[in-house]
Amino acid sequence: MKKTFSVNLGNRVYNIDDDAYVRLREYLDRIESYFSDEKEREDIINDIEMRLSELFSERLSANRQVITLDDVADAIRIMGDPSEIGGAKGKGEPYRSYERYGTHRRLYRDPDTRVLGGVCGGLGAYLDVDPVIIRIILVVLFFAFGVGLLVYLIMWIVVPEARTTAQKLEMRGDPVNASNIGNFFKEEFDSVKKSFKRKK
């Protein structure tokens, strides 16, 4: 069983598997990163989305209604690697380095390690520090200056919660790709198995 998303691609609505969505998102983001001119970028992304939409619609039928990872991989093979697409402009280097997907982190609230709102867990993932240490610092700040609680409440309100797998990977700074999502689920599964065993 897989979770699916519904996406609007070239003015059509598609149901797309979780992993296929992440792959496609990553692909389009990479293409985008090759074009610095905003007008040009918009044109190209729109055109490519229209074409992808056409390719997908040829593959789907009444019996086959969901875009899978295979569909996305084939479509990407037909469209070509972003470096080839961007390379047509005669520019070797992407406008924004692709590296950012590997190392770039975003601050989220982590619902998996939450005590209250998951703020400390998210901060911990962002800074690579054990959330317990952050909690201790916050409590000390609260007693010393009385600002800890305020900071916590503001962050609770402002920082978004990491809901999807992609966001959770982003929170930890792992690149969002299919194999990592696979690993992620495997880890989750193992930890559930362990806690189950402990209870027995």
Add this chain to the structure above:
Amino acid sequence: MDFENAKAQMRKGVLEFCILSILSKNDAYATDILNALKKSELIVVEGTLYPLLSRQKNAGLLSYRWEESPQGPPRKYYALTDKGRDVLKELESSWKDLIEAVDSIIHRN
């Protein structure tokens, strides 16, 4: 010397010429152009077409309009502008010159 780059640049120049040439016969949407280019094995991956179209459009060589399609959402039809026609004429004559020049060098010995 970077021969791969030289080849890519050559292909790109020819591709721009061919896009204009295809559109001079009929207005077309991206997939029509792709099919014509693929038939003559000029294009390897489809994605290379779109930056070229966008650049030619921004340079005033092409215009586009939206047209209903028999299936699916409306399609973006590209057409040559007057400026595009002029550029195509220039390219055609320089293409002929180029072929003659290269031919004469290759066949001299």
